Amino acid sequence: xxxxxxxxxxxxxxxxxxxxxxxxxxxxxxxxxxxxxxxxxxxxxxxxxxxxxxxxxxxxxxxxxxxxxxxxxxxxxxxxxxxxxxxxxxxxxxxxxxxxxxxxxxxxxxxxxxxxxxxxxxxxxxxxxxxxxxxxxxxxxxxxxxxxxxxxxxxxxxxxxxxxxxxxxxxxxxxxxxxxxxxxxxxxxxxxxxxxxxxxxxxxxxxxxxxxxxxxxxxxxxxxxxxxxxxxxxxxxxxxxxxxxxxxxxxxxxxxxxxxxxxxxxxxxxxxxxxxxxxxxxxxxxxxxxxxxxxxxxxxxxxxxxxxxxxxxxxxxxxxxxxxxxxxxxxxxxxxxxxxxxxxxxxxxxxxxxxxxxxxxxxxxxxxxxxxxxxxxxxxxxxxxxxxxxxxxxxxxxxxxxxxxxxxxxxxxxxxxxxxxxxxxxxxxxxxxxxxxxxxxxx
Amino acid sequence: xxxxxxxxxxxxxxxxxxxxxxxxxxxxxxxxxxxxxxxxxxxxxxxxxxxxxxxxxxxxxxxxxxxxxxxxxxxxxxxxxxxxxxxxxxxxxxxxxxxxxxxxxxxxxxxxxxxxxxxxxxxxxxxxxxxxxxxxxxxxxxxxxxxxxxxxxxxxxxxxxxxxxxxxxxxxxxxxxxxxxxxxxxxxxxxxxxxxxxxxxxxxxxxxxxxxxxxxxxxxxxxxxxxxxxxxxxxxxxxxxxxxxxxxxxxxxxxxxxxxxxxxxxxxxxxxxxxxxxxxxxxxxxxxxxxxxxxxxxxxxxxxxxxxxxxxxxxxxxxxxxxxxx
Amino acid sequence: xxxxxxxxxxxxxxxxxxxxxxxxxxxxxxxxxxxxxxxxxxxxxxxxxxxxxxxxxxxxxxxxxxxxxxxxxxxxxxxxxxxxxxxxxxxxxxxxxxxxxxxxxxxxxxxxxxxxxxxxxxxxxxxxxxxxxxxxxxxxxxxxxxxxxxxxxxxxxxxxx
Numbered sequence: 001x002x003x004x005x006x007x008x009x010x011x012x013x014x015x016x017x018x019x020x021x022x023x024x025x026x027x028x029x030x031x032x033x034x035x036x037x038x039x040x041x042x043x044x045x046x047x048x049x050x051x052x053x054x055x056x057x058x059x060x061x062x063x064x065x066x067x068x069x070x071x072x073x074x075x076x077x078x079x080x081x082x083x084x085x086x087x088x089x090x091x092x093x094x095x096x097x098x099x100x101x102x103x104x105x106x107x108x109x110x111x112x113x114x115x116x117x118x119x120x121x122x123x124x125x126x127x128x129x130x131x132x133x134x135x136x137x138x139x140x141x142x143x144x145x146x147x148x149x150x151x152x153x154x155x156x157x158x159x160x161x162x163x164x165x166x167x168x169x170x171x172x173x174x175x176x177x178x179x180x181x182x183x184x185x186x187x188x189x190x191x192x193x194x195x196x197x198x199x200x201x202x203x204x205x206x207x208x209x210x211x212x213x214x215x216x217x218x219x220x221x222x223x224x225x226x227x228x229x230x231x232x233x234x235x236x237x238x239x240x241x242x243x244x245x246x247x248x249x250x251x252x253x254x255x256x257x258x259x260x261x262x263x264x265x266x267x268x269x270x271x272x273x274x275x276x277x278x279x280x281x282x283x284x285x286x287x288x289x290x291x292x293x294x295x296x297x298x299x300x301x302x303x304x305x306x307x308x309x310x311x312x313x314x315x316x317x318x319x320x321x322x323x324x325x326x327x328x329x330x331x332x333x334x335x336x337x338x339x340x341x342x343x344x345x346x347x348x349x350x351x352x353x354x355x356x357x358x359x360x361x362x363x364x365x366x367x368x369x370x371x372x373x374x375x376x377x378x379x380x381x382x383x384x385x386x387x388x389x390x391x392x393x394x395x396x397x398x399x400x401x402x403x404x405x406x407x408x409x410x411x412x413x414x415x416x417x418x419x420x421x422x423x424x425x426x427x428x429x430x431x432x433x434x435x436x437x438x439x440x441x442x443x
Numbered sequence: 444x445x446x447x448x449x450x451x452x453x454x455x456x457x458x459x460x461x462x463x464x465x466x467x468x469x470x471x472x473x474x475x476x477x478x479x480x481x482x483x484x485x486x487x488x489x490x491x492x493x494x495x496x497x498x499x500x501x502x503x504x505x506x507x508x509x510x511x512x513x514x515x516x517x518x519x520x521x522x523x524x525x526x527x528x529x530x531x532x533x534x535x536x537x538x539x540x541x542x543x544x545x546x547x548x549x550x551x552x553x554x555x556x557x558x559x560x561x562x563x564x565x566x567x568x569x570x571x572x573x574x575x576x577x578x579x580x581x582x583x584x585x586x587x588x589x590x591x592x593x594x595x596x597x598x599x600x601x602x603x604x605x606x607x608x609x610x611x612x613x614x615x616x617x618x619x620x621x622x623x624x625x626x627x628x629x630x631x632x633x634x635x636x637x638x639x640x641x642x643x644x645x646x647x648x649x650x651x652x653x654x655x656x657x658x659x660x661x662x663x664x665x666x667x668x669x670x671x672x673x674x675x676x677x678x679x680x681x682x683x684x685x686x687x688x689x690x691x692x693x694x695x696x697x698x699x700x701x702x703x704x705x706x707x708x709x710x711x712x713x714x715x716x717x718x719x720x721x722x723x724x725x726x727x728x729x730x731x732x733x734x735x736x737x738x739x740x741x742x743x744x745x746x747x748x749x750x751x752x753x754x755x756x757x758x759x760x761x762x763x764x765x766x767x768x769x
Numbered sequence: 770x771x772x773x774x775x776x777x778x779x780x781x782x783x784x785x786x787x788x789x790x791x792x793x794x795x796x797x798x799x800x801x802x803x804x805x806x807x808x809x810x811x812x813x814x815x816x817x818x819x820x821x822x823x824x825x826x827x828x829x830x831x832x833x834x835x836x837x838x839x840x841x842x843x844x845x846x847x848x849x850x851x852x853x854x855x856x857x858x859x860x861x862x863x864x865x866x867x868x869x870x871x872x873x874x875x876x877x878x879x880x881x882x883x884x885x886x887x888x889x890x891x892x893x894x895x896x897x898x899x900x901x902x903x904x905x906x907x908x909x910x911x912x913x914x915x916x917x918x919x920x921x922x923x924x925x926x927x928x929x930x
Contacts, residue, residue: 038462048874
């Protein structure tokens with residue numbers, strides 16, 4: 001296991017430690033986010049020509065699922081603008097901690113909600129309405145605004161970034177998949193933390209704030225809940241925190257034993273397959289059912305959607321881990337082996353996203369020049385025609401992603417199976433069949 | 444507050460105002476005419492003011508599907524209005540009045556209802572009366588059934604008809620006036636005084652009809668038909684266009700009954716390939732139907748849209764479903 | 770060394786899966802005509818099957834608003850207004866499975882208005898399945914060989930990963 005400490009490089013370290021570069025990025029992101037809300041609300045109702053649809057569901061989504069998550073884990077969370085207004089209000093400052101902190105409620109997040117079930121729910125809520133969300137600017141604008149206002153509201157009531165940690169639909173799966181990423185934030189030397197007085201990385205100090213993600217950096221062993229906000233790097237008085245480059249999927253060697261994370265895997269796996277079928281397949285009836293929210297067929301669609309995710313996929317998986325009379329409990333076997341579905345789900349989403357990104361990327365050019373559909377031509381590209389790109393290499397790249405994901409899952413299953421003391425073969429067969437289904441749906 | 448904090452907060456405020464305020468302001472300064480399918484509101488706005496002689500610059504966008512814009516009875520090229528994009532046109536009017544603008548790309552069953560008005564120079568809502576249409580002068584009841592009891596056994600040929608006509612002395616019934624006021628069946632009956640066989644008479648009828656139009660007019664009529672009529676009446680005139688079923692279903696379900704019969708309810712579009720009805724229709728009758736529309740049957744009124752010449756061209760083309768024009 | 774040999778075997782098998790020509794039934798190219806009705810947001814029929822080399826004519830009939838039909842891979846398209854059938858003729862010289870897409874914005878779900886044309890067999894799907902099978906089958910021996918290798922290298926060391 002070779003790790004390369006990136007923060008050993010002084011340029012990188014200072015760039016991350018200083019608040020100014022981060023602030024510039026924050027300002028750009030926040031401005032873009034607010035503009036996306038505006039575009040959704042007052043811009044053209046035609047999705048393919050509205051900044052909010054094109055830049056959220058094509059451009060941002062492509063960067064997120066193809067680059068940010070696989071290579072930077074929770075890298076998006078590091079620059080996401082949603083928590084910012086709430087956090088600035090909560091902290092009473094934009095940069096360094098002020099002398100007097102404003103008196104907000106600062107409640108502890110309720111214990112029974114200290115899991116990702118709410119995030120599973122919020123993702124499913126968006127997923128059930130995805131056909132409308134992905135095509136209707138006003139709906140995207142409203143959802144973005146709701147997320148922003150929820151984050152602000154939660155920051156006024158609860159401590160730290162409660163929206164990000166417990167409610168954000170994106171954060172749920174970014175966290176899960178960040179375990180596969182090749183970068184991490186970890187302490188350098190455990191002994192130093194043992195003797196550290198006050199633990200300013202968690203509690204804050206005059207140089208910075210306590211971890212907004214409610215994580216104790218000294219105990220970080222996996223990427224799942226660290227949002228790469230860099231506060232702990234600023235507060236640690238012993239310079240004991242580092243950003244490391246490491247092999248892919250290192251965290252998967254420490255499989256989770258949590259049911260909420262296991263079900264997140266099923267949610268992501270199931271929704272990738274359903275989207276591939278409904279959105280990218282030739283079956284018009286499915287699209288009608290998915291889009292026309294409220295008609296009886298939509299309820300059937302929603303029921304089937306939830307059935308696949310909560311009943312079919314998990315119970316088939318349960319069969320794959322059930323036939324053994326070993327020491328571990330069923331729940332442990334189920335959750336530990338579900339770790340194998342993490343690389344599979346990530347690659348399913350990569351393969352699915354490649355299809356509609358390559359097909360519709362040219363909308364980005366038009367939307368850049370005329371974001372609201374008002375007839376502007378800011379960069380001269382307003383008349384860029386729709387033209388699918390790279391269609392000849394799409395299929396091979398999707399195959400690479402899916403088969404690569406399958407092998408990656410098999411490897412993960414094997415390691416997890418060793419840990420859970422079961423055979424990995426049924427789980428690998430499960431992944432294999434899921435991959436065949438996805439190949440058939442996409443190719 | 445530290446200066447760095449102040450600077451940071453100022454930057455944030457400026458960025459937000461820029462990202463939100465500027466586009467919002469520009470949006471309020473961009474008046475656009477929004478086109479929607481009729482079911483979702485049609486043109487918005489649908490009344491435009493203009494002045495005689497002053498160029499009127501209009502900018503359009505579509506909020507759903509592709510539409511188009513043209514002004515009725517004006518010689519102009521239609522402008523396509525694409526969803527999410529802006530197109531524009533500049534019009535100048537030299538006569539006051541109320542002009543009708545309409546959608547030129549089929550956008551659903553109710554596409555033809557997508558119309559609005561341009562009021563030029565504050566004219567009063569009552570337009571000056573147009574010339575009386577021929578069917579009114581002739582006293583035709585254009586809603587009455589019209590059926591030819593005898594129809595040709597095969598498609599009549601104007602080519603044969605021309606040769607036959609030269610042997611006859613029918614100048615008095617070969618005039619344009621006769622053509623517009625009488626149906627082909629009427630001419631067939633009037634030919635009973637000759638010694639021709641039935642099919643020869645129909646051939647002469649078809650020749651008479653063809654000689655009252657030109658290839659240019661027929662081509663124009665074909666283009667108008669394809670763009671405006673084919674969607675309901677079918678690409679081959681058989682009343683089986685893509686919206687025919689929807690119209691019939693709308694009629695069945697509404698059963699709009701006037702005068703106790705189903706004549707005035709939405710129904711399957713007329714079949715121009717049906718000789719029984721078509722051959723008993725005079726051009727004046729057809730002109731009446733096109734001008735006035737169908738009074739609830741789903742047939743649009745084209746009076747404010749087509750010029751007279753366009754309607755005669757279209758009518759000439761309609762007869763080509765009955766006669767083998769070359 | 771054993772694992773390297775096995776890896777080589779896998780790579781060769783992979784190349785075979787990728788490039789080996791599949792048995793092709795020689796069917797004489799025909800002329801085929803399809804009438805496709807386009808509505809918001811589907812084609813009917815939504816899947817066409819032709820043989821490689823066929824001359825394919827598609828009559829595109831729009832039944833509600835203006836629709837287009839674009840074919841991936843062939844990069845050709847047609848656009849039809851209701852009432853005006855559009856004709857698209859081409860020779861199906863590329864085999865595989867290609868998606869048809871609407872290229873005239875026709876409403877909300879326009880980007881997902883999709884059909885499929887299958888020219889011959891969907892070869893790439895078969896090859897992909899082959900890769901998946903290869904991946905799963907080859908994975909076990911390779912990983913156990915790899916594990917054996919590691920055990921040999923680390924004889925005596927007990928450092929936890």
